[in-house]
Amino acid sequence: MMSLYEKFNEYFNVGVAVNERTIKSHKEIIVPQFNVLTAENEMKFESVSPSLGVYDFTKADKILDFAKENNKKLRGHTLVWHNQTPDWYFKENGSFVSREEMIKRMDNHMRAISKHVKDACYAWDVVNEAIDDKYGNYLRQSNWTEIIGDDFIEKAFLCARNHFPNAMLYYNDYNESNRDKCEKICKLIKSLKTKDIPIDGIGLQAHWNIFSPTIEEIKKAFFEYSKLGVKLSITELDVSVYEFEDKRTDLIVPTNEMIEKQERFYLGIFEIFKEYSEIIDCVTFWGVSDDVTWLNNFPVKNRKNFPLLFDSNQNTKPIYKKLLEKV
Numbered sequence: 001m002m003s004l005y006e007k008f009n010e011y012f013n014v015g016v017a018v019n020e021r022t023i024k025s026h027k028e029i030i031v032p033q034f035n036v037l038t039a040e041n042e043m044k045f046e047s048v049s050p051s052l053g054v055y056d057f058t059k060a061d062k063i064l065d066f067a068k069e070n071n072k073k074l075r076g077h078t079l080v081w082h083n084q085t086p087d088w089y090f091k092e093n094g095s096f097v098s099r100e101e102m103i104k105r106m107d108n109h110m111r112a113i114s115k116h117v118k119d120a121c122y123a124w125d126v127v128n129e130a131i132d133d134k135y136g137n138y139l140r141q142s143n144w145t146e147i148i149g150d151d152f153i154e155k156a157f158l159c160a161r162n163h164f165p166n167a168m169l170y171y172n173d174y175n176e177s178n179r180d181k182c183e184k185i186c187k188l189i190k191s192l193k194t195k196d197i198p199i200d201g202i203g204l205q206a207h208w209n210i211f212s213p214t215i216e217e218i219k220k221a222f223f224e225y226s227k228l229g230v231k232l233s234i235t236e237l238d239v240s241v242y243e244f245e246d247k248r249t250d251l252i253v254p255t256n257e258m259i260e261k262q263e264r265f266y267l268g269i270f271e272i273f274k275e276y277s278e279i280i281d282c283v284t285f286w287g288v289s290d291d292v293t294w295l296n297n298f299p300v301k302n303r304k305n306f307p308l309l310f311d312s313n314q315n316t317k318p319i320y321k322k323l324l325e326k327v
C-alpha cells in the first residue's frame with residue numbers, strides 16, 4: 001500500500017511535527033509516511049536563544065540534520081510569537097525596551113536564524129497566533145503590541161522577507177474555523193496584502209475534536225480563506241476524541257462511538273483538503289502517534305487521548321487504511 005505522502009502526492013504534501021526524541025523513536029513511521037517536517041519546539045525562540053544575542057542551535061540541528069539525511073522538506077516554526085518567548089527578550093533593566101529597539105531585536109533574531117538555517121526551511125510561520133479569540137477584539141494584546149504596536153505583524157513579514165527571500169511566509173493561527181476568528185484572520189490578510197506586505201500563506205493549525213468545529217464550519221472557513229489569493233497549509237492537525245469541556249480521565253481506549261465519529265471526521269476533512277488542493281501546500285499532523293501527542297497533557301495533564309492516525313503502539317489505526325482507500 002502507498003504511504004500517506006505518496007497517496008496524496010498529487011494533491012498536497014503530508015507533514016508531521018517531530019522532536020529530538022521522536023526522530024529516533026518514531027523514525028520507522030516518519031521516514032516512509034511524511035515528506036515535510038516541522039520542529040515541535042526546537043526552533044522556537046526559547047529553544048534557540050538562551051540570552052540576548054546568544055544562540056544555541058544544538059537541538060534545532062538535530063531536526064535539520066534528520067531532515068537533510070532523509071530528504072524531507074522543513075517548515076520553520078516559528079519566528080514571532082507571544083508564547084515560548086522569554087520576558088527578558090522584551091526588556092532592559094526590568095522595563096520594556098523602545099519600539100525601535102524591539103524592531104531591531106526582531107530583526108537580529110531573524111538574522112541569527114537565517115545565518116544558521118539558511119534556506120533549509122521552504123516555508124516559515126512568521127507570526128503565530130496574533131489574533132484575539134474574544135468576540136469584539138481584534139489583535140491579541142501581548143508584549144509585541146504593547147511595545148511595537150499593531151504593526152508588529154507588518155514589520156515581522158517585511159523583516160522575514162529580507163532574511164528568508166526564498167521561503168513561503170505564513171501567518172499561523174488556531175480556532176481558524178470559528179466564524180468570528182476566521183473573519184478576523186481574513187481581515188488581517190487583506191490588510192497585509194493591501195499594504196503590499198509579503199505574505200504567501202495562512203497556516204490553519206487545525207487542533208480539532210470530533211465535536212467541534214463541524215465539517216460544515218470547516219468548509220465555510222476554507223471557502224472564505226480560498227478567496228484571499230494566498231496558499232493554505234494545515235499546520236498542526238490533530239482530532240481529539242474529547243469535547244474541550246470533557247475532562248474525563250478514566251478511558252484507556254477510545255469508545256466505539258468516539259472511533260466512529262473520528263473516522264467520519266477524518267474522512268470529511270480530507271475531502272475538504274482535496275477539494276481545495278490547488279491552494280493547499282501541505283497537511284501537517286501535530287505529532288506522529290498517540291503515544292507522543294501533546295494532547296496526552298492538554299487540557300488535562302496525564303489524560304490519554306487518541307487524536308492521530310497511528311496508535312500508542314505505533315501501529316496504523318483502521319482510519320489510516322480508510323483514508324488511503326476512500327479519499
Ligand code: GLA
Nearest residue numbers: 040077128174205207236294
Ligand atoms: C500551538 C503552537 C505549537 C504548539 C501547539 C501545542 O498551536 O503553534 O507550536 O505549541 O500549540 O503543542
